[in-house]
Amino acid sequence: MSLRARSGALAGTIVATVLLSLATPWSVRAGTTVNLDQWASLDRAWQNGNLNGNNSRYPEGGVIPFRLAMEGLAVGDHSIHINYDWTAGGHKAHDFLATWNLTNASGKICTPSGGAISSMCPSLPAYSSFAFPPDPYVADGLSVTGAQVYSGAIRRLTIWGGTILSISKPVHSGSASGNSAGDVLVRFRASGSAVLLAWGGHIAQSSYWNRAAGGPADGAGEVSGAPWHMRTLQLDGAGNKNQDRSIQPSAIVGSVPPGGLAPPTPTPPPPLGPGTGAPIPRPRPHATAPATASGLPDGDRSSIVAAIGVVLTLVLAFSLALPIPRMLSRRRRR
Structure with missing residues (x-):
């Protein structure tokens, strides 16, 4: 091959390489890593594999924590899909996404287990x-919005190392009578090369699905055989950074009561006085002494005993005083 031909071939290879690199999203080139963990409740550790009855126990209505560590990102805007099995074998599985630490893993986002350990740990920046x-x-005459209200769970996606720009409304695909999925698109802005996301997968409750509509139990506890999944897909449109974690039906035990994940109701402050801005003092309840075996409070009982003592003393004194005049009259007669 002549020198000119070799030079032409080399130039063609360089051009093809450049075009291929341009076709690949700039933010997920070599060096970018994505890792998804879920919380194993019995092991009390992050699990880079799947959950089952040996490492976890979750009730219907509970929330499985997930964390996603992304490394090697370029500073700027990115997107990723969170995809979850909405039904598995015709039964509701993860019916919606929620805050990551509602029922487990609170304060343990940097626990050194699993694989999604952010390079920002243990000194994470402020989150939003x-x-x-x-x-x-x-589905089946019931809405996911109704399930969210029924649960009372707080539903927020948490981020460290960046800012969430938007989250799309869930898009559903597949048949709810078989296997189906929900999918949300998350757009975020990375402030550095590392970003950590955390969220929870709510476990569908049979007390809502479908008993709230008079139907049979159809929550996650009814799933049998194959597990259901939580996934992250298409970081910046690339399919080579996808992650997938699953939970076996053997890990589901019991159920959370309706509203069991609702935040506590704060105590209302005292009302303000008219025109003063100062709280109106609440009347203090009258202190009552505890009742004794006689049924009377100790204070009342003591008063009654004292009164009886006074009466008895007076009676005794009067009875002793009666013979004195008679004795004096007898002495005078003598």
Whole structure:
């Protein structure tokens, strides 16, 4: 091959390489890593594999924590899909996404287990969060929005190392009578090369699905055989950074009561006085001494005993004083 031909071939290779690199999203080139963990409740550790009855126990209505560590990102805007099995074998599985630490793993986002350990750990920067939008999807006469209200769970996506820009409304695909999925698109802005996301997968409750509509139990506890999944897909449109974790039906035990994940209701402050801005003092209840075996408070009982003592003393004194005049009269007669 002549020198000119070799030079032409080399130039063609360089051009092809450049075009291929341009076709690949700039933020997920070599060096970018994505890792998804879920919390094993019995092991009390992050699990880079799957959950089952040996390492976890979760009730229907509980929330499985997930953390996603992304490394090697370029500073700037990115996007990623969170995809979850909405039904598995015709039964509801993860019916919506929620805040990551509602029932487990609180304060343990940097626990050194699993694989999604952020390079920012253990000294994470300040976090921020963004609300998951309501999901109006309806199946079997019941809506996901109704399940969210029934649960009372807080539903926010948390981020360290960046800012969440938007979260799309869930898009559902597949048949709810078989295997189906929900999918949200998250857009975020990375402030450095590392970003950590955390969220929870709510476990569908049979007390809502479908008993709230008079139907049979159809929550996650009814899933049998194959597990259901939580996934992250298409970081900046690339499919080579996808992650997938699953939970076996053997890990589901019991159920959370309706509203069991609702935040506590704060005690209302005292009302303000008219025109003063100062709280109106609340009347203090009258202190009552505890009742004794006689049924009377100790204070009342003591008063009665004292009164009886005075009466007895007077009676005794009077009875002793009666013979004195008679004795004096007898002496005078003598």
